[in-house]
Amino acid sequence: MNNQRGLYGKYIVRKREGKTDPNADYRVLRIDADPAAEAAWRYYGRCISYKNPELAQDIEDETATGAILKPGWKMPEPPSETCARCGNPINQPFAVHTGEGWYLCWECKDECGHGEYEMIDAWPFVENYATGRDLEAVGFRVV
Numbered sequence: 001m002n003n004q005r006g007l008y009g010k011y012i013v014r015k016r017e018g019k020t021d022p023n024a025d026y027r028v029l030r031i032d033a034d035p036a037a038e039a040a041w042r043y044y045g046r047c048i049s050y051k052n053p054e055l056a057q058d059i060e061d062e063t064a065t066g067a068i069l070k071p072g073w074k075m076p077e078p079p080s081e082t083c084a085r086c087g088n089p090i091n092q093p094f095a096v097h098t099g100e101g102w103y104l105c106w107e108c109k110d111e112c113g114h115g116e117y118e119m120i121d122a123w124p125f126v127e128n129y130a131t132g133r134d135l136e137a138v139g140f141r142v143v
């Protein structure tokens with residue numbers, strides 16, 4: 001793609017009702033063709049929720065498929081280890097929210113809770129934020 005020109009006046013903004021403010025600073029994002037633009041749009045929805053919950057909900061509903069998967073992302077190969085307690089392979093991806101963010105790791109097949117977790121480094125999404133539903137959709141058990 002060679003159409004990366006930086007910031008420039010690609011669009012002319014016009015209001016459906018009323019006049020545009022000639023001193024305003026409008027921006028246009030094409031969210032159907034640019035995953036980063038869609039992520040920015042959803043982030044805006046979260047940021048505006050305190051001020052305009054109805055708009056925030058509309059944005060959430062509009063983008064209900066959740067976080068955007070990184071192009072080409074696949075679940076990494078699990079470690080070739082077995083659980084010291086139950087003897088099952090440690091090959092089940094699971095996600096725990098620590099309060100500061102998601103911790104992605106592998107657990108044994110029986111979820112025995114032994115705690116031999118291997119961390120998964122490959123964050124699946126374009127943006128840093130994801131819901132538990134997003135993580136379940138790509139194969140994680142969410143705790």
Ligand SMILES: [Zn+2]
Binds near residue numbers: 083108113
């Ligand atoms: Zn186990």
